[in-house]
Amino acid sequence: MKVSRNRRAAGLLLAVPVGFVLITFGSALILFLLESLHPSTGMGSSGEGFTLENYGRLLDSYFFEVLVRTALISLVVTALSLVVAYPFALYVARYAGRFGTICLVVVLASHGMSLVVRALGWISILTEGGPANQALLALGLISHPIRLLDGNFALVVGLVHGFVPLFVLILYPVLHAIDPAFERAAEGLGASRMTVIRKIIWPLSLPGVVAASLLCFAICMGVYTTTALLAGGRVTTFPILVQQQISVVMNYPFGAAMAMALLVVVMGMTWAGSACARWYAAIANP
Amino acid sequence: MIRECVVGLLLAAAPLVGAAAQSSPKEFAGQTLRVAIFGGTWQQWQQKTIEPLFTKATGAKVEYTPGAPAQFLAAMVAAKGRNVPFDLAPLGDDLLLEASRQGLLLNDYSKALMPNVDKLFDEIKPNQVHGPSDFVSLNGVLYDEEKFRSNGLPPPTNWEVLNNPKLAGHIAIPDITFVYRIIYANINYWKTGDRYNLDGTLEWLKNIKNPIVYNDFPTLQTRFNSGEIWAVLGSAGYILRFRKQGREMKFVIPQSRDEKGGVTFSSLNIIKGTTKARLAQIWINLAISDEVQTSMVKEIGFGASNRVVSDKLRNDPALKDLLIDNEEQLKIAAKTDWGKMTAVLPQWIDKWDRAVRR
Numbered sequence: 160m161k162v163s164r165n166r167r168a169a170g171l172l173l174a175v176p177v178g179f180v181l182i183t184f185g186s187a188l189i190l191f192l193l194e195s196l197h198p199s200t201g202m203g204s205s206g207e208g209f210t211l212e213n214y215g216r217l218l219d220s221y222f223f224e225v226l227v228r229t230a231l232i233s234l235v236v237t238a239l240s241l242v243v244a245y246p247f248a249l250y251v252a253r254y255a256g257r258f259g260t261i262c263l264v265v266v267l268a269s270h271g272m273s274l275v276v277r278a279l280g281w282i283s284i285l286t287e288g289g290p291a292n293q294a295l296l297a298l299g300l301i302s303h304p305i306r307l308l309d310g311n312f313a314l315v316v317g318l319v320h321g322f323v324p325l326f327v328l329i330l331y332p333v334l335h336a337i338d339p340a341f342e343r344a345a346e347g348l349g350a351s352r353m354t355v356i357r358k359i360i361w362p363l364s365l366p367g368v369v370a371a372s373l374l375c376f377a378i379c380m381g382v383y384t385t386t387a388l389l390a391g392g393r394v395t396t397f398p399i400l401v402q403q404q405i406s407v408v409m410n411y412p413f414g415a416a417m418a419m420a421l422l423v424v425v426m427g428m429t430w431a432g433s434a435c436a437r438w439y440a441a442i443a444n445p
Numbered sequence: 446m447i448r449e450c451v452v453g454l455l456l457a458a459a460p461l462v463g464a465a466a467q468s469s470p471k472e473f474a475g476q477t478l479r480v481a482i483f484g485g486t487w488q489q490w491q492q493k494t495i496e497p498l499f500t501k502a503t504g505a506k507v508e509y510t511p512g513a514p515a516q517f518l519a520a521m522v523a524a525k526g527r528n529v530p531f532d533l534a535p536l537g538d539d540l541l542l543e544a545s546r547q548g549l550l551l552n553d554y555s556k557a558l559m560p561n562v563d564k565l566f567d568e569i570k571p572n573q574v575h576g577p578s579d580f581v582s583l584n585g586v587l588y589d590e591e592k593f594r595s596n597g598l599p600p601p602t603n604w605e606v607l608n609n610p611k612l613a614g615h616i617a618i619p620d621i622t623f624v625y626r627i628i629y630a631n632i633n634y635w636k637t638g639d640r641y642n643l644d645g646t647l648e649w650l651k652n653i654k655n656p657i658v659y660n661d662f663p664t665l666q667t668r669f670n671s672g673e674i675w676a677v678l679g680s681a682g683y684i685l686r687f688r689k690q691g692r693e694m695k696f697v698i699p700q701s702r703d704e705k706g707g708v709t710f711s712s713l714n715i716i717k718g719t720t721k722a723r724l725a726q727i728w729i730n731l732a733i734s735d736e737v738q739t740s741m742v743k744e745i746g747f748g749a750s751n752r753v754v755s756d757k758l759r760n761d762p763a764l765k766d767l768l769i770d771n772e773e774q775l776k777i778a779a780k781t782d783w784g785k786m787t788a789v790l791p792q793w794i795d796k797w798d799r800a801v802r803r
Contacts, residue, residue, distance in 0.1 A: 202543045202787075221799060228803075254724040279667055287614075290673035306614065308668070310803075392620040392658030395525065395802040403798075405620045406515055408791045440519075 188299035188422075202411040221438035222400070222417075226424060229396040231239050232311065236318040238370050243319065244326030244360035245368070249360065251327070252343075263331065270324035276290035278388035281317045282308060309391030317389040325378075326371045326424060333367030334360065362443055367438040380425045397421050472503040478724045479521075481534035484511030487745065490734075494740050498731050506723055514540050514711075521549045521716060532719040533728060535579065536587035537711050542784045544714065545574040552576075560728040561733045563752045568775035569710050576714040579732045580747035581769055583681040584628050584707040585698035592675040602700045604635055605650060607676060612673050613654035616666070620660040620795035624788075627709050630781055634700035635790065641785055643793045645662055647800050658801065681767050682746035696763040696766040706777035708769055710750065742767055 186364040195213055216222075224382035247266075251259040285291050295301045320429055337360060345355045383398040390396075401421065404414035478499075482488050489513055496507050510517075510531045517534040523545065524530060536544055544550050554571050556562065561571055562577050563788030569578035586601045593600065596611045607616055619625040621643075629646045650656070657674060659665040663681070668674055670690055677683065681696040688694050699709040713732060715725045730735055739752040742758055748768050749755040755768045769775065 194799075200691055202547070203519045272620050277662075279663060283671070284666045286671035311658065312743055387660055390681040391664075392660050395798050400798070403622055403794055406513075406519075408794060409515065409519055410791065434800055 174436055181202055185416055191415045192419055194412055196409060197412045197421050199410045199412045201410070203411060204413050205412045206326075208404065213413045214420070216413060217416060221399075222420075225395050225400060226397055226421075228394075229380055229421075230428065232314065232318075232396065233376050236379050237376045238316065238320045240322040240326050240365055240375055241368065241372060244323045244330060244371075247323075247441045248327045248330035249334055249356070250330050253339075255361075255413060261292070263327075265314070267328050269320075270328070274321065274384045277321060277390065278385050280301050281313065281320070283340075283387060285316070309393045311390075311394060313389045313391070314394055317385045318382065321385060322375045322379065329371040329374070330364065331365050333364050339361050365436070365440060369433065373432050376432065377429055380421065380428075449554040451649065455694045460738045462526075473503040473724055475505075476503075476721065476724060477506040477508050478533065478721050478728060479510060479531040480728065481517045483513070483535065490745055491743070494737050495731050496593045496729065497735070499728055502731070503724060503727055504709055507728075518544055518549075520713055524718070527718060529716045529718045532716060532721040533725040534714055534716060535711050536575070537624065538575075538778075538781075539624075539710055539783050539786060541712065541714075543787060546784075549602045549717055550576065551717045551719065553722070554715075555723070555726055558723060559730040559733075560734075561730050561751070564735070565733060566750060566752050566755075566769070566772055566775055568772060568779060569645055569712070569750050570713075577729055577733055578710040578712045578750040579729070580741060581708055581710045581750050581775070582657065583626050583696070583698060583748055583767065583769065583774075584679065584709060585680055585681065585696060586676055587681070587684055587687060587694055587704045588676040588694050589674075590693045600695065600697055601676065601699055604701070606630055607741040608652040610647070610654065612675060615673060615678040617657040617659050617674045617679075618653070619652075619679060620658050621794055623660050625679055626786065626793070627707060627744055627778075627781065628687055629793075631699075631701045634704075634706075635699075638702070640781060642795050643789075643790045644695045647796065650801065659693075681748070684766055687744040704777050704780075706774070706780065708748075708778040710775075710778070714730075720771065733769075 171297075194205060196211070198210050198212060199207065200206045212233045247262070251262045255262060280409050283289055285307040287306065291307055292301070292304040296304070341363070345359055346352075350358065381398050382396070383402055386394065386396050386399055390417050397417065398421070401414050401417045404410045404417060408414075478487075478492075482491060492507075492509075499505070499507060512535070514536050517531070518536065518540050520530050521534070545552075552571070554562070554576070559577065565577055566581075569581065571577045586715065587608070588601055590600075592598075592615075597612060598609055599606055600605055611662050619628070622627070627641065630640040632649050633642050633645035634640045636649055640646070649764075657668060665677065665679075665683075666686060667686060669677070679689075681718060684694050684696050698705045713729045715722050715729075719725065735751060735752050735754055738749045738754040741747050741750050742754065742764055744766055749758065759765045759768050759770075
């Protein structure tokens with residue numbers, strides 16, 4: 160009797176946040192889906208009736224090409240962010256001591272900075288007269304300034320800079336929670352520091368790595384501001400196409416269809432990534 | 446002498462006094478005018494110049510909605526004349542036709558509330574499509590005179606000059622989704638005779654090696670400051686901000702066949718459904734007054750829509766590039782059919798993305 164009352168109370172308590180999420184997020188998705196099924200009558204208005212025409216337009220190979228490019232950029236950014244963030248988070252969580260707190264504050268401060276300010280900072284650094292070119296010239300690696308902006312390089316650099324703090328913030332508690340006794344036991348049995356990391360810490364931190372990677376990838380697929388500022392109007396990603404349709408052409412139904420397509424692809428890839436991680440965990444820990 | 450000065454001052458102030466005389470501060474006390482506005486420097490400048498004059502004349506408050514004209518139009522379309530989110534909005538000639546077609550603007554103006562309208566160039570006075578214009582923009586090529594001279598390049602009075610290989614990597618062009626589509630319409634006209642055929646621009650672009658494509662002013666300014674940009678396709682209004690870097694910048698509208706067309710204008714429009722139409726007209730009257738227009742040219746770098754101010758400032762060598770020479774330029778601007786430009790925009794963006802972006 161008491162258990163059932165507790166369950167009912169818990170259900171009531173959960174109803175509010177769950178209802179809020181369903182109403183706010185769910186209704187927005189339904190509205191977008193409905194909008195994508197209407198014909199466009201131009202300049203921000205849509206016509207009566209339903210059509211699949213907007214989705215039909217997406218079958219053009221150009222959109223597929225842009226979608227693949229967006230996914231590739233997101234994968235590269237996710238992988239590089241992990242490569243940079245994991246050792247840093249490991250150091251901060253397990254070896255830095257009090258200095259680790261300072262490192263975390265620095266990362267948090269960087270994460271709190273506006274995307275626009277960060278991008279403008281990178282433009283100043285990567286421009287032809289900027290410090291990056293000056294350094295390459297001073298090192299004798301180039302004989303005249305090269306164009307570092309306006310392409311995938313600047314975009315990836317800017318995105319990795321943005322996502323590393325997110326990775327660190329997710330990985331830090333996971334790495335910090337691993338019991339040091341495992342490490343000591345392995346070292347006592349003669350394992351080197353690298354072996355301990357490879358055989359003990361990495362497998363135990365894998366759930367955090369997967370969570371951070373999937374989150375980073377999903378967000379990266381939808382990034383607009385950094386692409387608009389750092390790719391210099393020379394790289395097209397799917398969010399750029401969505402923005403063009405919504406803000407410039409004001410073809411809301413087609414923009415909504417693009418956004419829905421992007422959402423489905425992101426959800427599909429996230430599910431696939433998650434399934435791969437489960438499979439890897441199963442074969443690594445039979 | 447003193448009497449002449451006093452009479453002169455009274456005459457100059459007459460339009461402001463006239464507008465204020467039609468209304469009393471009490472009539473508007475406690476009311477708030479909601480103004481849609483370009484954000485950033487433009488908003489700061491309006492808060493500094495127009496708002497104090499407006500508050501003094503009416504006793505009303507001002508609430509700003511910063512954004513881009515396309516967003517304002519989208520909000521107006523969504524509101525459909527009911528509960529519009531602002532009373533007054535700036536729209537460029539690219540959006541006015543659509544706003545007018547959908548019946549979103551109030552075109553009933555009182556001359557008594559807006560006596561300064563008489564000072565506007567004829568072509569941009571309010572009509573059934575748009576409200577009074579508060580600024581004109583000259584769009585063409587801004588170039589670093591010293592860099593051009595030292596590289597043996599002539600001023601870009603025609604578009605072909607920019608195809609010179611010495612300029613590779615040093616030309617900044619606006620993205621097709623940015624505001625300067627009129628420039629590409631002119632290049633299209635020069636290359637093909639058809640303003641609406643983007644193939645002309647894309648053909649011309651094939652000979653511009655490694656252009657810098659910009660989509661916002663802060664990025665352009667940051668890269669300009671680094672020294673990599675020698676020429677910019679854009680608004681003459683940028684020239685004041687570029688000159689602050691100590692570089693001798695010039696502006697020219699290149700010849701396109703039989704014309705030099707590159708003028709666009711923005712107008713201040715009262716939104717249908719507002720209950721603050723009288724307040725909005727007082728705001729507009731101040732925005733096109735001699736005092737505000739002079740400040741706009743000198744501080745922001747936009748061309749005056751007020752003919753009196755334009756004629757007066759044209760004698761200043763530092764400002765003459767920002768101002769239209771004569772009414773003829775506005776007549777050439779009127780040749781552009783913005784309804785057609787809007788209709789071809791999706792195809793332009795699609796072609797541009799496939800040709801210029803990767």
